[in-house]
Amino acid sequence: MDRPRSTLEPLAGAAHGKADRLPPPSWAVTDVEMPPTIDRLIHAAMGRVTGSISPASLALAYIDWALHLAESPGKWARVAEKAVRKAARFSIYVARTCSEACVPPCIDPLPQDRRFRSDAWQHWPFNLIHQAFLLNQQWWHNTTTGIGGVSPHHEQVVSFVARQLLDTMSPVNFIATNPEVLNATARENGMNLLRGAMNFVEDWERHIAGKPPLGTEDFQPGVQVAITPGQVVYRNRLIELIQYAPATEQVHAEPILIVPAWIMKYYILDLSPHNSLVKYLVSRGHTVFMISWHNPNEHDRDLDMEAYLRLGVLAALDAVQAIVPGRKINTVGYCLGGTLLSMAAAYLAQVEDERLNSMTLLAAQTDFTEAGELTLFIDDSQLNYLEDIMWDQGFLDNRQMAGAFQLLRSHDLIWSLVVQEYLLGGRQAYTDLMAWNADATRMPYRMHSEYLHRLFLKNDLFAGRYKLNGRPISLGDIRTPIFAVATETDHVAPWKSVYKINLIADPDVTFLLTNGGHNAGIVSEPGHKGRHYRMAHRPAGTNYMDPDNWVVSNPAVDGSWWPAWEAWLAEHDSGMTAPPSMGAIKKGYPQLQPAPGQHVLER
Template identity: 70%
Template sequence: MLHAALGRMTSGISPAALALAWMDWSLHLAQSPGKWARLCDKAVRKAGRFGDYAARAAAGPAAPCIQPLPQDRRFDGAAWQQWPFNVIQQGFLLNQQWWHNVTTGIGGVAPHHEQVVSFVARQLLDMMSPVNFVATNPEVLQATAQQGGMNVAKGLAHVADDWWRLLTDRPPAGAEDFVPGRQVAATPGRVVLRNRLMELIQYAPATADVHAEPVLIVPAWIMKYYILDLSPHNSLVNYLVGRGHTVFMISWHNPGEADRDLGMDDYLHLGVLAALDAVNAIVPDRRVNAAGYCLGGTLLAIAAAYLAGRRDARLQSLTLFAAQTDFTEPGELSLFIDDSELDLLEDIMWRQGYLQTRQMAGAFQLLRSNDLVWSRLVNDYLLGQRQPMNDLMSWNADATRMPYRMHSEYLRRLFLKNDLFEGRYRIDGRPVALADIRAPLFVVATESDHVAPWKSVYKINLVADADVTFVLTSGGHNAGIVSEPGHRGRHYRRARRSDGDTYVAPDDWLAATPARDGSWWPAWADWLEAGSTGRTAPPAPGAALGPAPGRYVLER
């Protein structure tokens, strides 16, 4: 109870974990005089560079002495290149670079602790950025002068509206224009199975005949399924149906306190395996092309290994979208995962029976605080300009809760102990092994994924004893997967490793695999269809329990 109360005050961040990281860093820094000398030298040289730039900038346009990082777009505007704001932003960037030197490269500090300290320092610096303050942000000053302060009035109205929505647990402004079953998740279909954990949707055929093997999609239970069925133009489901596939989709129940004891085995048996049984009943005597996204892909890999270990050959192929099977390098999410953090998180979930959506969303927002926190606050509250809501943003705000037992098992068994990849993950008392999977794999990763880094996803090549087609596409964890044909600026790389081929390191694979313009969706559909046994009449629909998108997707 104490930990649960503490966690509410700290937004789920463990003070003990932060203290351990700070002690590790500070004690090793204290006994590193060589590091002190280098930091002093860097400080003096940066001060000299800054002084020189400030003098040149006062006299007229001057070449900058430091460039922002490629992903940092805060100072791109022309107003930031004018005196004195050019001097302010250059001073901030030099200071930011120096603090990166302070928090990294100290001998003896545990890598995890170094990442935590560097991350916290970055968060504090982002908070103090000159972009966030009226007096040091030229774009806000210009807007205030031009609009006679109306931008501030609009910003205050946005603050009041956001607080009201937060207190009343309502979706963000504009989300009412993207309602599942109307504007999004609108591909025609019916619910053909419902249990306490999920609904199974069968989509109506859009062609006179269909490919013989159906497609079963397993989305992550941290999100609503319709990330893969957004608006008609960017719906992966709609695209597959239009290509002549019989598509089934799992829609997960949004758990509450009564579901606190649902575990990973429940998600396997009541989720993937129950859905597979239903698909086999509706489309008998056909193997199934199974696809999983994010956590759903990890669960699907577990299911495939479980079935392979039982000599169950119902899977025709296995497709993984941005899904990790090895968790030794899970990216910056590992900042929030260690024994101290998980102990606190488990006690928070024990108290309420689940992990709240805001707690999970807050962690993801911190990973990209410039884009998802501070830039939004500046635009909405200082400039008074709300970014128009779109289907992907609306979906992103429509999250689901995590049951206490399942989330604890998932984080400890997979993230912390890496049991699946190392062969210790047990189902029904028996270990499952990814190497048992013989179905061909189509694995998709995204270049700028901060949830499932592509090199981590690529590690499936280390254990898969099967044919693997690996695709690396532009974009991030969500936008890279929702990459419909015709989407401007998209590209991808694709290469196949046949069973028996030697392993290629990820950097070597990247260097040897040329980029192709366009969406990866057609490449995946072609791959599915190359393994098809032919076309047939659409199967009869399963028993109708209601039209798509069903009940569970509407749960809040």
């Protein structure tokens, strides 16, 4: 039985195997000689030792910094002066603590630094220890930044590595210099250290065996999480499409298609019943479809960005249009899924396909010139190294990706856990969001290489150089109303980078900024304490406002942003109707199996 045909013609197939037996990707320069296999094998082997970080990239950054520092005697004098002033300030602080009961600190931690908030750090000698550390940390920041001639990228790399080394040597991480650990050890006669040793052995055994962290077994998809009722109504080699069962007698006429990021499993948007965005939408009368991505392996190395568009977004749109005929579609893209959805919207606009009713982007970037601290790991040297690792494996492993994300927030994701679980001997209570975060997926070689080169490094999409099906696409062609959500403390998609969606020419844009990070800010159900957001609408054709003035002009509103977005969806609706059928068997979309399907369970 014939299915609706996608507007993007199928790509030529490619045989499985090593990259040197594959046709070059459409974006590659074909007359450049491929690197010798021996070079790639050496880089891949080194990557297993260096955590996928290119030694050459680090060396280039440090050479750039060191050479420019060497020829900047004014900078020497400045950092020497700062060292003397900090030493004098610390000496005065030490003297005052010997004679006064309450002495204000000589330096305060950064607002996001929670390591020294306990009262135990305010007593001698631990007040001196942590103040000396913070002064030293500040001095190294001054020394690694502000040197004329150093490229901004190299400066960021050097400063980042210095910060990581300092975090490693923080007094919090050692028994003798951490008063909380010393107090616990005295109080428990050392049993906390014994429990910590047992925790370490257990975690190491699970890591070696390739098992997920302890606690994830309490959040299994289809059992405790991802349990909103639905059916898989379409499957291909890359996706399953889930249609969720209606929960109301009447539903909004326009269905919703959600495109999640494929770097993680889809169910961050369908976590536990109390914080499931899918359940929230279904309970308010929306017909919701969700893409669940296949977890790639070495046999999927040939999948590229066009394949993700054709087999992913466009195939899903065809299915939704067949199941809910005669209706336009509200589309939602999260993170990478939002970037891919933007590409699809631009392509559909170019070929005059008007099936989209609206487009919502959740923490999704379209311009990558200010893409946050992830750009620390993106330059020509690093990408060449990473490509060779992926060429050898056929994919980028989830452990290799997780390491980079953990380094960006080493305070919270590495060292605080080391102290809590190995020195204090406790076990943190696992949450559904933490379990989801540990359930990562792999990235196929060709797609990830193309994504990093063309989007992160060259910014081809925002510049109008990106080609799909051999034709360049422009985000400026999009006329679909846009609702863009950013989060205040996002280290993956910084909010000012997401805000650049306002720079494309003609769409009607509603921009919303909520508190929280890349994940927790999106999973912001009504009733979640401490939530607030700012929102403003910019009609098509009105002047641009810069992000700093936008924040000043739009006061914060307490509460979850979900109701505000759902109200916006209702404004772009054509009314209520009877729920559509689950699937459309006569059109080739039968009910294959209950949600969450099989792709989400792939390891």
